[in-house]
Amino acid sequence: MFSKHVTKDISAYCHGELSNEESKQFAEHIIACAKCRAKFEEVKLGVKLAEQLPQLAAPNHLWRELEPLLEREHVEIRPARVSAWQLKAAAAVLVLLSAWGGWLIYSNRGNAILTVDGKPAWRVKRLDGAPKVGAERISNNGELAVGEWLETDGNSRAQIAVSSIGSVDIDENTRVRLLETQPTEHRLELARGKMSAHIWAPPRLFFVNTPSAVAADLGCAYTLEVDDQGSSLLRVTSGWVALELENRESIVPAGAACETRPSLGPGTPYFEDCAAGFKDALKKVDFDPDAAARSAALKAMLDQARSRDTLTLWHLLTRVEGEDRARVYDKMAALFPPPAGVTREGVLALNQQMLDAWHDAMETTWMGIWKGVPKPLAEAYWKTKNGLSRRLKDMAPK
């Protein structure tokens, strides 16, 4: 993993010049290597900037001025030997060849494909039934261009290849649209239904818009469901996912879930193995419009909280106020004492540095796979990862 740095391949990765296997190895290394990751962020910004360079239109007078120069330079120019209809025929051939060329590009560029009219697209594979792209049913394989909807009914399922960085399985009764696919950003919209994503890219390259939040991939696998009211449920099976809406954010690790509501955004993440009463009470704390009911639910939650539920409590610190915040702090301090330098007053005043320090200290207890790993190694990993997540979040366009 650390044997060979990949900085020389960063532009090639962003431009899709690496093979799928090379891309996967690149992404795995980037996630683990702080040095290459820092360089990746720099080059990625350079790519994003260079993409803004427009092709300019040459002024109309150029040909008028060029013709006499050609004659002066003794370039032999004869009147046109082709008639107007021949030029029209040539134009028609151009159109046909463009279509053929689009197909060639489609068939020769791995997962980075273009439709016949030049739109970026992703490959789609039918898994069951007859999924539709737009109004067209796809047989075994199809393509989903930017702006197009993929829809499944009660009997159909499909799989999308997300450029070269992963795949998304689309369940029954689901409607998704490809919003953007660029080296620096891939974005889907999930209007309703359920999808399962497996992404092996560096953090914050793959996003899913839902009616009530944006899911930002931080290197992970997860499922995301959206119901007819626009509420969603995120369940993370590996890595991390950030759910965001305006200034509200929930960071959801493997084993945890998080619900969202339209206009309210992401609720508070919770581990799925928490007590049933804890989960029910959290739903009230997050979404009940009655303040007294929320406060009573918070008390019930705190009574049932375990050490691992500090994930939920940490997020709640910034979402409740006054006495409720103090209660959350006291419960957290009892379950996982704050590290040196983190004070009660600072946390209650929402000092960001203290909140981050406590978060980082608790993170190893939230991730089951780190049980048994030497503490210094686990802490070093999470310190790097948390710094990266925050930097990426600061950099990401909202």
Place this chain on the structure above:
Amino acid sequence: MMVAEQLIDGRVIEACQQGDRAAFQLLFETYKDKVFSIAVYSSGGDPAVADDVTQQIFLKLFTAIRQFRGDSEFTTWLYRLVVNACLDERRRRRRLLPWGETVAMSNPSEKKPQEKQYARLEVAEAVRAAIGELKPKFRLPILLKYIEGLSYEEIASVMGCSKGTVASRLNRGHSQLAKRLSHLNNPAAWGE
């Protein structure tokens, strides 16, 4: 390479070599915007210089096209002419002007922008200026990639170097752009 350019390669070039005016014009119309764009970005944004460079490139193209034997792709041959002309122009201008001076240039096809569009145009203008400050060996691969849409292999062929060198120069070009325009690394600068 676009397929339309492949047709130019196969049908029109032969007519150009025989001095066919319509074929010349078709060739010009096909490549004029791309050639002009590179000329603009390589001339520090000066439209008058870009006009001259574009005309010189097509003049040279039309006088030399009979020597084109099809040993390489036509586009490779054309973009070598473009790259050499831009380097020549830069050498000439370096004696006259401090490099990196830019002249504001409006694009006639641009419509009155909305707020976000305006922010994007400002970013594009900043990128345009920053591109002009890069050394040609870093600037030209970026222009061939983003304006012409060439692959690494095609850029390597145009510039007479290896794919690895292209990747390395693009990396360094991107890094330098990012460093010069680090103040644009926030959503507000993009109107978001």
